[in-house]
Structure formats: C-alpha cells, structure tokens
Amino acid sequence: MPKSLPKPLRKQREVLYLPVAGHSAVLGTAGSGKTTLALYRAAYLSTADMPHSGRTLLLTFNQALVTYLNHLKPLALRNVMIETYHKFARGYLNSRGKMSFNSICDPDLRRTLIERAVGNVTQHYEKSKFFDRPLAFFLDEIGWILSHGIETEEQYIAVERVGRVGTTLARKLRSVMFEILKEYLALRTQQGKLYDWDDIAYHVRQEYLQDDRARRYRHIIIDEGQDFSPEMIRSLASAIPDDGSLTFFGDVAQQIYGQRTSWRFAGLTVPQTWEFKENYRNTKQIARLGLAISKMPYFEGIADMVEPTSPRADGPLPTIAECDTRAKQIEVALRVAKESGKTKSVALLFKDREQERLISSGLPNYATKLHRDMNSWNDGPGIYYGTYHSAKGLEFDLVILPFLEKENLPDPEHIASHGEEDALTHDGRLLYVAVTRARTDLLLLYTGEPTPLLPAKPSLYGRVSP
Numbered sequence: 273m274p275k276s277l278p279k280p281l282r283k284q285r286e287v288l289y290l291p292v293a294g295h296s297a298v299l300g301t302a303g304s305g306k307t308t309l310a311l312y313r314a315a316y317l318s319t320a321d322m323p324h325s326g327r328t329l330l331l332t333f334n335q336a337l338v339t340y341l342n343h344l345k346p347l348a349l350r351n352v353m354i355e356t357y358h359k360f361a362r363g364y365l366n367s368r369g370k371m372s373f374n375s376i377c378d379p380d381l382r383r384t385l386i387e388r389a390v391g392n393v394t395q396h397y398e399k400s401k402f403f404d405r406p407l408a409f410f411l412d413e414i415g416w417i418l419s420h421g422i423e424t425e426e427q428y429i430a431v432e433r434v435g436r437v438g439t440t441l442a443r444k445l446r447s448v449m450f451e452i453l454k455e456y457l458a459l460r461t462q463q464g465k466l467y468d469w470d471d472i473a474y475h476v477r478q479e480y481l482q483d484d485r486a487r488r489y490r491h492i493i494i495d496e497g498q499d500f501s502p503e504m505i506r507s508l509a510s511a512i513p514d515d516g517s518l519t520f521f522g523d524v525a526q527q528i529y530g531q532r533t534s535w536r537f538a539g540l541t542v543p544q545t546w547e548f549k550e551n552y553r554n555t556k557q558i559a560r561l562g563l564a565i566s567k568m569p570y571f572e573g574i575a576d577m578v579e580p581t582s583p584r585a586d587g588p589l590p591t592i593a594e595c596d597t598r599a600k601q602i603e604v605a606l607r608v609a610k611e612s613g614k615t616k617s618v619a620l621l622f623k624d625r626e627q628e629r630l631i632s633s634g635l636p637n638y639a640t641k642l643h644r645d646m647n648s649w650n651d652g653p654g655i656y657y658g659t660y661h662s663a664k665g666l667e668f669d670l671v672i673l674p675f676l677e678k679e680n681l682p683d684p685e686h687i688a689s690h691g692e693e694d695a696l697t698h699d700g701r702l703l704y705v706a707v708t709r710a711r712t713d714l715l716l717l718y719t720g721e722p723t724p725l726l727p728a729k730p731s732l733y734g735r736v737s738p
C-alpha cells in the first residue's frame with residue numbers, strides 16, 4: 273500500500289474495495305480524499321498476484337495534477353499509468369494509426385473556423401438576431417454538441433437541455449446551429465485537422481467499437497471526473513475489457529471545465545453512488561466559507577452535490593482585506609507570500625494569466641508557476657502561482673486570492689457573452705475551487721466593492737484594512 277498517503281478511514285475503506293469489475297462512482301466534497309483514494313484504489317487494482325490484478329490507468333484533467341499525483345505516487349504503483357485524458361486519447365488514436373502529425377485543431381484555429389462557419393451559413397438566411405450572438409455562444413454550443421457525442425440533427429433537435437444557463441436554444445433554431453456545426457467540420461477537414469479537443473473523445477469511442485485487440489488497461493480510474501464530458505467517460509467505458517473496472521471520482525461543485533453537463537449523461541452502469549462527506553483538508557473556518565459559497569443562489573439546483581460535515585481542525589478565520597487600490601493589493605499579496613513562503617506552501621491564484629502577470633513579475637525567481645507543462649513538484653514551503661484552473665486538485669497551507677472586486681468577478685466578458693446568471697454560476701465554482709485549496713490560511717483581497725460571489729455574512733471573515 274502507498275506509504276506516504278494517510279490511512280483510509282471509514283467510507284474511504286469501503287470505496288477502496290469496491291467491486292473489481294464493472295462501474296463505480298464516488299462523489300465527494302472538496303478535500304474528502306478522492307485523489308487519495310484514487311491512488312489507493314489504483315494500488316489495489318494493480319497489485320500483482322491477485323485474481324483481479326491488471327494494468328491500471330489513472331486519468332485526470334490537467335497536467336499540474338498529473339505531476340502532483342506522480343509526486344504522491346508511491347513505488348507500489350509502478351504498474352499504474354497516470355496521465356491526462358487528452359494524452360491518453362492521442363496515444364490510443366496513434367496506436368490505431370489515426371493520429372498523424374498536427375491533426376488536432378488548436379483552440380485558436382477552432383475559433384477562426386467557427387467564426388467563418390457562422391459567416392458562411394449566415395449568407396443562406398435572412399437577417400436574424402440569432403447570428404448576432406457573440407462568438408462565444410457558438411463556440412460553446414458546438415463544444416456541447418460534440419462533447420455529448422450527438423451525431424445527427426434529429427438527435428440534436430430531440431435532446432432536452434441545450435445551451436448554457438439562461439441561453440437554452442429554441443428547437444427551431446437548432447437546425448441552423450447544426451448547419452453551422454457541419455460547416456465548421458467541413459472547414460476543419462479542409463485544414464487537415466481530424467479532431468479538436470471536444471470531439472477527440474467521440475473518435476476514441478468510435479475506434480474502440482471497432483477494436484477487437486486485447487485492451488491495454490484492465491482498470492481505469494478517473495479523478496476530477498466532474499470535468500470529463502459524457503463522451504470522454506463513455507470512451508473510457510469502452511476502453512476496458514468485460515472483466516475490467518471503471519471507477520469515477522468527482523465533485524460536481526468543482527466543475528470548472530466544459531458545459532456543466534452531468535456525468536450521469538454518460539450512462540455508466542452504477543448500482544449505487546458512494547459519498548465522501550468528511551473534509552480532511554481545510555480547517556473548520558475555511559470549510560465554513562466553502563460551504564457558504566456552495567449555498568449561494570448561483571449554486572442552486574445542481575444534482576449530486578455532496579454537503580460536507582464540519583472538519584475537526586481549528587484555524588484562523590479567512591482574512592478579507594479591503595485595499596484602496598489594486599497596487600496596494602499587489603503589494604500586500606507579494607509581502608505576505610514572501611514572508612509566509614519561508615515556512616509554508618503559499619499559492620497566489622488568479623482568474624486568468626493576464627491578472628497573474630500583474631503580480632508574477634514581483635515574485636522571487638524560486639516561485640513555481642502552476643501550468644500545463646510542469647513536470648516536477650517540490651513539496652514543502654515555497655511560493656506557487658497560477659490560475660484557479662491550474663490549481664485544481666492541489667492544496668497549499670496558505671492561499672492568497674487578489675482582485676476579488678465586483679468589476680472583476682464575475683468576469684465582465686463572460687457576462688457580455690452569456691449573461692449574468694451564467695457568469696455567476698461559472699465563476700462561483702471557480703471561486704469555490706480556489707478557496708478550498710487552502711489548508712489553514714486564506715487571504716482575500718479586493719478594492720472598492722467585493723464580488724457578489726462571496727457570501728456577505730461578516731462572521732465568516734476576519735476583516736483587516738492594510
């Protein structure tokens with residue numbers, strides 16, 4: 273068994289020994305040990321000399337988490353491959369001779385081609401407000417169709433929920449939308465691109481349907497599964513043999529990629545879902561703020577939400593600091609990070625790379641940037657910085673969140689393209705992820721009016737004026 277990981281307790285032990293064949297799903301609140309148990313389960317399923325043992329694949333969404341997992345991965349897991357879904361997909365298609373050089377359409381080209389597709393289709397119709405929607409709407413809708421494995425116009429017209437919160441697309445417009453999708457795919461093919469990041473999973477699944485070779489992995493485990501699209505999950509269900517297993521770990525409150533669809537659309541055969549409610553990471557005070565965020569109106573109506581029970585460890589209240597200017601926020605963030613980074617792990621997290629750059633130039637050069645290609649992980653004290661997305665699945669002693677003002681969050685561009693409700697829903701989950709990365713200390717900074725994403729209750733915070 274892994275040595276460096278905490279010993280599984282209660283529900284965690286039950287999950288470790290879930291059936292070794294078929295599908296299982298574990299839903300857990302932040303910090304409840306999903307990643308830890310994903311590693312334990314990988315060790316259990318890959319243990320040599322057991323009747324159920326076999327090669328095991330542990331998949332997650334982003335590279336920073338893969339690097340972190342590899343750092344936690346004990347020697348007992350030599351038989352386990354840990355990688356991102358997208359790396360797995362490329363590798364598998366390559367093994368089938370279906371991945372030539374440069375055959376994936378990158379997001380910039382995709383954007384250009386979808387814009388062109390909208391323009392081309394517009395010419396066949398009379399002027400309509402539909403075509404005036406922001407490009408982000410078309411990018412999203414096409415992503416939604418492809419990541420759900422929808423193949424025909426009839427399927428698309430019949431499907432129940434289409435579009436983001438508040439932007440459900442009327443059925444009569446779906447034919448036009450589908451025409452835009454087909455035009456995009458035609459333009460993409462002309463560019464020699466066989467896939468994009470939304471439909472690669474569809475192609476993986478199609479390939480498995482025709483693949484009668486022995487399966488490379490007997491067991492697959494998905495961590496951060498809430499961010500896997502239904503088609504990604506389906507493709508993995510078809511990647512295991514009949515006597516193999518698929519174990520899904522996820523937290524719907526932390527869904528920050530994709531179109532907020534449900535893993536349940538993937539149609540796994542899960543007799544029962546298991547829930548982890550105990551939070552082992554955060555102090556009571558941080559967990560209370562996390563819980564208050566998850567009770568905000570913008571979280572309402574999510575299926576499968578698991579509410580945490582209060583952790584035992586006590587700590588300081590999250591600190592909220594109103595600064596006169598953004599420059600002051602930067603000064604405070606840098607000072608605290610440098611001081612605390614000597615003895616603690618500290619993460620400075622931002623909405624996007626642009627905001628990260630406002631601070632990163634002032635950081636010492638030993639600070640570690642969290643990013644897609646990071647390939648080593650230094651445990652212990654130090655400064656880490658990156659976007660909320662890049663910190664997914666990770667944890668730090670102190671988390672510093674600058675720029676929490678109303679003008680910045682929810683993101684004004686997101687409001688412009690998808691409306692306020694959608695922006696609140698999207699950025700609320702990001703904030704939830706960011707807050708729950710903190711083990712013991714949290715520093716929230718803003719100028720002017722704080723973001724409406726933060727709960728107003730004063731007793732949740734210790735307030736300071738630097």
Ligand SMILES: Nc1ncnc2c1ncn2[C@@H]1O[C@H](COP(=O)(O)OP(=O)(O)OP(=O)(O)O)[C@@H](O)[C@H]1O
Nearest residue numbers: 278279280281302303304305306307308552553665
């Ligand atoms: N049984 C346990 N006893 C003590 N500590 C534990 C136990 N299980 C997990 N932990 C610790 O709790 C923290 C959170 O665990 P982990 O990262 O596995 O949670 P998670 O559910 O994947 O979190 P998230 O979804 O928020 O990323 C880690 O520091 C882990 O070592």
